Amino acid sequence: DQQVKQNSPSLSVQEGRISILNCDYTNSMFDYFLWYKKYPAEGPTFLISISSIKDKNEDGRFTVFLNKSAKHLSLHIVPSQPGDSAVYFCAATSQGGSEKLVFGKGTKLTVNP
Amino acid sequence: ETGVTQTPRHLVMGMTNKKSLKCEQHLGHNAMYWYKQSAKKPLELMFVYSLEERVENNSVPSRFSPECPNSSHLFLHLHTLQPEDSALYLCASSQVRTSGYNEQFFGPGTRLTVL
Numbered sequence: 001d002q003q004v005k006q007n008s009p010s011l012s013v014q015e016g017r018i019s020i021l022n023c024d025y026t027n028s029m030f031d032y033f034l035w036y037k038k039y040p041a042e043g044p045t046f047l048i049s050i051s052s053i054k055d056k057n058e059d060g061r062f063t064v065f066l067n068k069s070a071k072h073l074s075l076h077i078v079p080s081q082p083g084d085s086a087v088y089f090c091a092a093t094s095q096g097g098s099e100k101l102v103f104g105k106g107t108k109l110t111v112n113p
Numbered sequence: 114e115t116g117v118t119q120t121p122r123h124l125v126m127g128m129t130n131k132k133s134l135k136c137e138q139h140l141g142h143n144a145m146y147w148y149k150q151s152a153k154k155p156l157e158l159m160f161v162y163s164l165e166e167r168v169e170n171n172s173v174p175s176r177f178s179p180e181c182p183n184s185s186h187l188f189l190h191l192h193t194l195q196p197e198d199s200a201l202y203l204c205a206s207s208q209v210r211t212s213g214y215n216e217q218f219f220g221p222g223t224r225l226t227v228l
Contacts, residue, residue, distance in 0.1 A: 045217030103156040
């Protein structure tokens with residue numbers, strides 16, 4: 001049973017517009033969430049994270065929103081750029097020392113010029 | 114070298130071969146991880162080493178054998194693999210602390226094909 005779900009395998013947006021990537025989780029013990037970006041032939045790179053004590057975290061063009069009651073988080077990219085085209089993975093973990101991340105399947109974002 | 118490096122980047126092996134994947138982290142971290150990424154599946158955590166001790170083994174078949182000789186190096190020894198083991202194998206590292214969270218830093222992966 002998948003504990004972290006990214007239900008959209010792909011998303012296509014125009015350059016300059018907003019990209020919204022969604023992620024749902026089922027485990028209420030998760031209290032820290034991360035987004036990773038992956039280009040072909042490279043490993044995932046950390047993008048942004050959010051703790052469950054917050055509902056929003058912003059870093060430049062990237063903002064992550066967390067809705068704990070809905071067990072839902074989203075990543076907003078504004079404005080989207082062609083270089084943002086990549087696969088985006090949502091991941092979740094819970095405090096406990098194991099540093100175990102549970103990943104979603106990823107969403108492939110394509111930003112068209 | 115910087116970050117997390119993995120060798121080889123690509124590996125093709127037969128089912129009777131023995132091979133090893135190597136990972137090295139240059140970040141001074143104290144935890145290292147092996148993940149498997151199969152097509153259309155989430156990244157699956159295989160093994161976790163924290164302070165050079167294995168702390169997690171996610172029911173991985175014994176044909177995969179990890180080794181962590183020190184905090185900077187991690188190996189995955191492969192023996193009598195099956196074609197369904199073909200995947201991207203990713204290594205990661207992080208700095209584990211008693212409180213708080215730390216993101217994991219990934220290597221570029223080894224693309225493994227088992228014939």
